Amino acid sequence: MRLRPYFVKPSRTWEEGCEGDEISVPNVTAEILGKVMEWCKKHAKGKETKEELKEWDAEFLNVDQAVLYHIFIAADYLYNKELVAQVSQKVADMIRGKRIDEIREVFKLKNDMPPELVKEVIDGNPSIDFM
Structure with a gap:
């Protein structure tokens, strides 16, 4: 999958995969990349309150484990620390007290x-x- 660089924070991985105005995002499907881009756009707007964004994030991450895993992999590859942290917290919440x-x-x-x-x-x- 290829992605315009303004969706990701520059990193060593990003620099290595950059070709012109696009970067390669290996092993990420269009569906998962679309979800990550949706998350990025929502967080870039800044129109929602913290509480509204928190509710949106909870709904966004309310997906099956396979999708959650692939979102994590894509976010990590794209160096999106905030999304990685949110997915990690979701997984921690899934096992808390078990x-x-x-x-x-x-x-x-x-x-x-x-x-x-x-x-x-x-x-x-x-x-x-x-x-």
């Missing part, structure tokens, strides 16, 4: 720890609610 088995369920992760290692971790850290 036990490890619940976190695995949220992210569809397999528990590949041998039972004896699980026991060792639990025995060594009684405050951890592992299962």
